[in-house]
Each structure stands twice: as C-alpha cells, then as structure tokens.
Amino acid sequence: MPANRLKVAFLGPPASFSHQVQSQLQIPPPSSFSLPHIIGRIEFVSNSCFLFLQAAAESFDNTDAELLPHVSFADAFTAVQQQVADYAVIPFENSTNGSVVQTLDLLADRNALYTDVEVCGEYYLTVHHCLLVRKGTYPSGWAGYDGSITKLYTHPQAWGQCDNLLSQHFKGIERQDVSSTSKAAEIVSKEMGEHAAAIASKFAAEHHGVDILKENIEDRADNTTRFLIFRNTRVERPAQLEFEQPSTSTEATTRKTLISFAIDHSSPGALANALLIFKAHGLNLTSINTRPSLKRAWQYIFFVECGRTPSDENKEAVLKALDDLRHATEFCRDWGSWKDQL
Amino acid sequence: MPANRLKVAFLGPPASFSHQVQSQLQIPPPSSFSLPHIIGRIEFVSNSCFLFLQAAAESFDNTDAELLPHVSFADAFTAVQQQVADYAVIPFENSTNGSVVQTLDLLADRNALYTDVEVCGEYYLTVHHCLLVRKGTYPSGWAGYDGSITKLYTHPQAWGQCDNLLSQHFKGIERQDVSSTSKAAEIVSKEMGEHAAAIASKFAAEHHGVDILKENIEDRADNTTRFLIFRNTRVERPAQLEFEQPSTSTEATTRKTLISFAIDHSSPGALANALLIFKAHGLNLTSINTRPSLKRAWQYIFFVECGRTPSDENKEAVLKALDDLRHATEFCRDWGSWKDQL
Numbered sequence: 001m002p003a004n005r006l007k008v009a010f011l012g013p014p015a016s017f018s019h020q021v022q023s024q025l026q027i028p029p030p031s032s033f034s035l036p037h038i039i040g041r042i043e044f045v046s047n048s049c050f051l052f053l054q055a056a057a058e059s060f061d062n063t064d065a066e067l068l069p070h071v072s073f074a075d076a077f078t079a080v081q082q083q084v085a086d087y088a089v090i091p092f093e094n095s096t097n098g099s100v101v102q103t104l105d106l107l108a109d110r111n112a113l114y115t116d117v118e119v120c121g122e123y124y125l126t127v128h129h130c131l132l133v134r135k136g137t138y139p140s141g142w143a144g145y146d147g148s149i150t151k152l153y154t155h156p157q158a159w160g161q162c163d164n165l166l167s168q169h170f171k172g173i174e175r176q177d178v179s180s181t182s183k184a185a186e187i188v189s190k191e192m193g194e195h196a197a198a199i200a201s202k203f204a205a206e207h208h209g210v211d212i213l214k215e216n217i218e219d220r221a222d223n224t225t226r227f228l229i230f231r232n233t234r235v236e237r238p239a240q241l242e243f244e245q246p247s248t249s250t251e252a253t254t255r256k257t258l259i260s261f262a263i264d265h266s267s268p269g270a271l272a273n274a275l276l277i278f279k280a281h282g283l284n285l286t287s288i289n290t291r292p293s294l295k296r297a298w299q300y301i302f303f304v305e306c307g308r309t310p311s312d313e314n315k316e317a318v319l320k321a322l323d324d325l326r327h328a329t330e331f332c333r334d335w336g337s338w339k340d341q342l
Numbered sequence: 343m344p345a346n347r348l349k350v351a352f353l354g355p356p357a358s359f360s361h362q363v364q365s366q367l368q369i370p371p372p373s374s375f376s377l378p379h380i381i382g383r384i385e386f387v388s389n390s391c392f393l394f395l396q397a398a399a400e401s402f403d404n405t406d407a408e409l410l411p412h413v414s415f416a417d418a419f420t421a422v423q424q425q426v427a428d429y430a431v432i433p434f435e436n437s438t439n440g441s442v443v444q445t446l447d448l449l450a451d452r453n454a455l456y457t458d459v460e461v462c463g464e465y466y467l468t469v470h471h472c473l474l475v476r477k478g479t480y481p482s483g484w485a486g487y488d489g490s491i492t493k494l495y496t497h498p499q500a501w502g503q504c505d506n507l508l509s510q511h512f513k514g515i516e517r518q519d520v521s522s523t524s525k526a527a528e529i530v531s532k533e534m535g536e537h538a539a540a541i542a543s544k545f546a547a548e549h550h551g552v553d554i555l556k557e558n559i560e561d562r563a564d565n566t567t568r569f570l571i572f573r574n575t576r577v578e579r580p581a582q583l584e585f586e587q588p589s590t591s592t593e594a595t596t597r598k599t600l601i602s603f604a605i606d607h608s609s610p611g612a613l614a615n616a617l618l619i620f621k622a623h624g625l626n627l628t629s630i631n632t633r634p635s636l637k638r639a640w641q642y643i644f645f646v647e648c649g650r651t652p653s654d655e656n657k658e659a660v661l662k663a664l665d666d667l668r669h670a671t672e673f674c675r676d677w678g679s680w681k682d683q684l
Contacts, residue, residue, distance in 0.1 A: 095634060292438060
C-alpha cells in the first residue's frame with residue numbers, strides 16, 4: 001500500500017461492513033476498505049446502514065483513499081487527532097431531523113481532546129428508507145397490510161425521518177432502537193414469534209433476505225444528511241483534494257466557517273453582542289446550535305456557522321471576527337472554513 | 343368532583359401509572375389522579391418513570407387539581423388546545439442532555455394545531471438515575487461487579503444523562519431504547535437468558551422488585567429538567583395560580599418570554615437583524631434553539647427565550663419587540679411570558 005494513501009475514518013461496524021463488502025466483491029476480507037474496489041459498487045452499496053460509508057466514499061471519489069470504519073464518532077475524531085486517519089466524515093445535520101447531537105457534543109470538546117481537529121469540507125447525501133418485514137409474512141404487500149405489526153426496529157435517527165408513516169399507521173406501536181438500520185433488518189429477518197418490521201435501506205433488505213413492505217417511507221423526498229469532513233491541522237496532507245482548494249476572490253462560491261463559543265450568561269446582552277460581531281464583519285449567520293456547557297446548569301456552548309462570498313474586501317473577515325469574539329466571549333474556537341457545497 | 347377543579351395533562355402511560363398509584367394508596371383504581379391523594383406520597387412517587395407525574399404534581403401543589411396522563415406530548419398539547427385539560431406540564435430541556443427535541447417540534451406547530459396554547463409557567467425538577475439488575479444476580483453489588491452485563495435498557499433521554507458511567511464501564515455494550523425507564527426496569531426484572539441492566543429510578547427498582555447495582559449514576563448531581571406549563575389562551579381559568587400571578591414592577595423576579603420565528607434565509611444578515619431586535623428592546627437572550635422548517639431544506643424555525651426584570655420602562659418591551667419582529671421575519675409567534683423560577 002503506498003505510504004501516501006489517504007486514510008478516511010467513518011462510523012461503521014467493521015465486521016458487518018467488511019463482510020458485506022467482501023461478499024459482494026468476492027475479494028479476500030480486507031481489514032479496511034480500498035476505495036477503488038468499492039467505488040464501482042457504490043450504487044449497490046446503498047444508504048442507511050451504508051450511509052456513512054457512502055458519504056465517506058463519495059466525498060473521496062477519484063482519490064486513492066482507504067476507508068477505515070470506527071465504532072463511534074468519538075473514535076473517528078480520535079483517529080484524526082492522533083493522525084491515524086487523515087480525514088473523518090461525520091454527519092452534522094439532517095434536513096428533516098435536525099442537528100446530530102452526538103456530533104455537537106464532540107465539537108463542544110469539553111475535555112480538549114480534539115484540539116488539532118478542524119473542518120475542511122462538507123458533503124450532502126440524500127437518503128431513502130424502506131419498511132422491511134420477514135420474508136413471506138405479508139405476501140400481498142403494503143396494499144394488503146392488515147395493521148398486524150406489533151414492534152418496530154431502527155436506528156434512533158430514522159424514527160424522526162419517517163414520522164408521517166409512523167404516526168399514521170404505527171401509532172402506539174412499540175419501538176426499539178438498535179445500533180444501525182442494517183442491524184434492524186437483521187433482527188427482523190430472525191424474528192419468529194412476533195410481527196416485527198425494520199426501517200432500513202433497500203440494500204439491507206437484499207442483504208438480510210427480508211421483504212420490502214413499503215419503499216421511500218421518509219417524510220420528505222429531499223431528506224438529506226449533511227456531513228462535515230474533518231482533518232488534522234498539524235498534518236501536511238499527501239494530496240490537496242478538490243473540496244479543500246482555497247476559494248479565490250473571482251469565484252462565486254460561498255465559504256462557510258464554524259465557530260464555537262461560550263458567553264458570560266450573567267452579563268445581559270452578551271449573546272446578542274457576540275452575534276452582532278458576525279454581522280459587523282459581513283458574515284451571514286446560516287445556523288446556530290447550542291449544547292449545555294456542563295460547567296454550570298443552563299449555560300450553553302454555541303455553534304455558529306456563517307458564510308460569505310469571498311472578495312478582496314472580506315478575506316480577513318473571519319480573522320477579524322474571531323479577534324473581536326475573543327473579547328466578547330468566555331472562549332471561542334475557529335473550527336475552520338470550507339467551500340459551501342449546496 | 344367540583345366543576346372548577348383544574349385538569350392537568352402530562353405524559354404518562356395510564357395503565358401502569360394508575361396501577362402503581364392505586365396499589366400504593368390502596369384506593370379504588372382512578373381513571374385519573376386526584377392530587378390530594380398522591381401529594382403526600384410524592385417523596386415515594388420518585389422520578390424517572392414518575393418524572394412527569396412528579397413535575398405535574400409539584401407544579402400544582404396546594405391546588406385542587408386532577409392529573410391526566412397522556413400517551414404523548416402531542417396528546418397533552420391537544421388536550422389543552424381542545425380545552426379538555428386546563429394545563430399541560432411538558433419537559434423543555436435537561437441541564438445535562440439539552441433541549442427536548444419533541445417539545446421543540448410541538449412548538450414549531452407547523453400545521454397550526456395549537457394556536458391557542460401558550461406558556462404560563464415553568465418548573466425545575468432534579469432527577470436521579472440508578473443502575474438496576476435482576477434480583478440476586480450481583481449479590482456483592484457494584485464493588486464486586488465483574489463486567490458481565492451485556493445489554494442495557496432505558497428511555498432515550500437517560501443515556502445522555504449517564505454518559506460518564508456508560509463510557510467508563512459499558513463501552514460498546516448493546517443499548518435498547520424503551521418507552522419509559524420504568525419499562526426498562528420491568529424488562530430487566532423478567533430477563534432470564536442474559537445479563538441485562540436498566541437505568542431507572544429507585545422507585546422503579548422497588549416496584550419491579552429488582553436490585554440497585556449503583557445509585558445516582560447521572561453525570562451531574564444537579565441534573566435537572568425544566569418543564570414548561572402550558573394553558574389555553576381562550577379559557578377563563580377557575581383559579582389564578584401562584585406561578586401565573588403577573589409580576590409587578592416592584593418585584594425583582596425576572597420574567598421570561600418565548601418567541602418562535604422564521605426568517606428569509608436568502609437575505610444576508612436576516613437572523614442577526616432579528617436577534618438585534620431583542621437587544622434593542624432591553625430583552626436579554628437566555629436560550630436559542632432551532633428545528634428544521636420542513637418547508638425547505640436547511641431553513642429553520644428559531645426558538646428564542648429572553649428575559650427582563652420588570653420595570654415601568656420595559657413593561658411594553660415584549661410587545662414592541664414583537665411588533666418589530668413581525669417586520670423582520672417571515673412569521674413570528676409569542677408563546678407567552680412567565681415568572682423565572684430559577
């Protein structure tokens with residue numbers, strides 16, 4: 001393996017992923033995934049269980065990259081911090097379900113574990129969910145569905161993305177969270193005693209040999225997850241990727257910046273003053289999130305994303321805003337800037 | 343039952359609640375709870391499974407109120423909107439785990455279902471969690487715990503509140519979400535084939551006859567949930583409760599206000615301009631939350647709480663701010679003002 005090959009960390013259970021990829025490609029089991037081997041199968045390596053793999057693979061399309069599954073977002077972050085991985089691809093928000101709280105908690109970095117990690121890009125991935133049942137249990141399909149399902153399985157994020165179907169047809173039905181949508185499909189494939197269903201991808205249905213009772217059950221056809229791509233600020237990277245190229249002032253592409261900060265809540269107007277700084281430097285606020293500071297109850301860490309179209313006038317805008325923010329906040333951190341991919 | 347008796351809606355499974363309350367009090371099964379009957383038992387009617395009941399009961403202490411369990415926050419909201427209940431007591435945020443997303447989604451009120459519902463008060467409730475196991479499985483207690491638990495059960499909100507213990511001692515252990523912490527204790531009491539544990543209250547342990555392996559496992563001793571109390575704006579209430587009394591300008595009590603709004607995201611500076619309005623009228627921003635608008639992807643509904651110490655000068659501040667906000671936003675809604683109880 002070439003020494004300069006990129007290593008990309010993402011969330012995924014190693015065993016099931018490597019098993020699935022291997023079984024489709026009929027190659028010896030890899031300890032990690034080689035992008036050129038799977039990229040041709042990416043339409044088959046569908047979403048849900050493969051959501052994070054797909055995002056990682058697509059973000060690094062046309063790159064000699066190796067995809068490293070990690071069991072948690074924190075582990076993927078640690079891999080970047082410790083330079084075991086060059087990049088990590090982590091979901092930040094979903095267009096239907098909102099922010100990914102676990103990712104915000106990593107960005108809060110309350111124990112200063114990830115001081116060298118920064119955002120260098122973003123990737124948008126559209127997802128589709130299916131309602132899956134054990135083979136043969138509903139031979140007449142959704143049209144003949146009799147309301148007899150008594151238990152539902154999926155990953156916690158998926159419930160909120162399928163709320164319309166769930167509240168119309170599965171109100172009051174017991175829900176069990178499992179670690180992945182693929183795991184949900186697997187459980188349903190083995191359930192014999194009850195009428196269970198899983199929310200997972202088409203791919204998971206094929207892989208686990210279960211029936212698709214209903215396709216595309218997500219509330220919104222444009223149900224999209226935005227991933228952030230993280231790298232280590234201290235590493236000389238082996239290649240400059242397309243999404244990392246610095247914007248020039250002749251381009252129309254917006255650049256986004258993520259800044260986290262905390263304020264003195266006892267000081268009236270402190271939050272408004274901090275937010276004013278963005279406006280004063282021509283930075284348009286595009287998202288605000290908060291998490292508990294965990295230092296004192298009812299105090300928060302704020303995560304502000306702002307955007308600007310690069311120009312000769314505003315090329316220092318983020319630096320100047322950060323300078324002002326340092327005086328107006330208890331702490332603030334620049335998580336980096338990147339090209340808007342929307 | 344007197345016609346003017348207050349009806350208070352909260353989240354709780356009717357069957358298990360009425361069964362438990364009844365069995366403790368040895369009275370005939372009630373279809374709803376009579377506050378004077380249970381208030382003396384409130385120290386026994388502990389948190390977790392009884393969290394919402396406890397908050398509802400304590401908020402209406404010394405009041406002739408009837409507590410009505412509802413199976414979802416939405417059902418409790420509907421009860422207030424349809425004047426079936428006078429009040430609803432709904433969790434808004436937890437000091438460790440952050441905002442309650444389901445409540446924010448109700449407040450987004452995207453289908454205008456709750457146009458007559460407003461906030462009239464708040465209540466702070468401190469919670470404690472325990473790690474529970476089947477009777478007799480760990481006779482030497484936590485000190486002799488051998489790491490053999492293979493599965494954990496609790497309500498989704500509880501995981502994040504016990505993260506320290508979970509990440510230190512239960513990393514990678516399978517987690518199953520269940521509908522309540524009490525349900526988790528019940529499942530564990532019946533598990534025979536595996537080493538399972540539940541996160542739930544002391545009360546749940548007693549009720550379901552399971553052992554407490556470890557007490558007070560929450561990350562922070564001050565782990566507190568803030569509830570909002572909702573009423574119908576169109577109803578003449580039978581009694582003015584203490585927390586509803588209007589503040590006078592001679593009191594030092596802060597009054598809080600909750601306002602939701604959406605902005606035109608294509609207009610640069612629109613969010614900063616909206617937030618500036620609060621500052622311009624002397625309203626201190628105390629919390630900001632966002633949820634997807636679900637009209638267009640990556641557009642949000644904002645929930646801003648602001649506070650002020652009432653004075654003759656600022657008694658019109660909220661009305662004036664709302665007036666300005668109506669010009670600066672796509673929509674805005676006043677969710678009401680109430681006495682800060684912190």
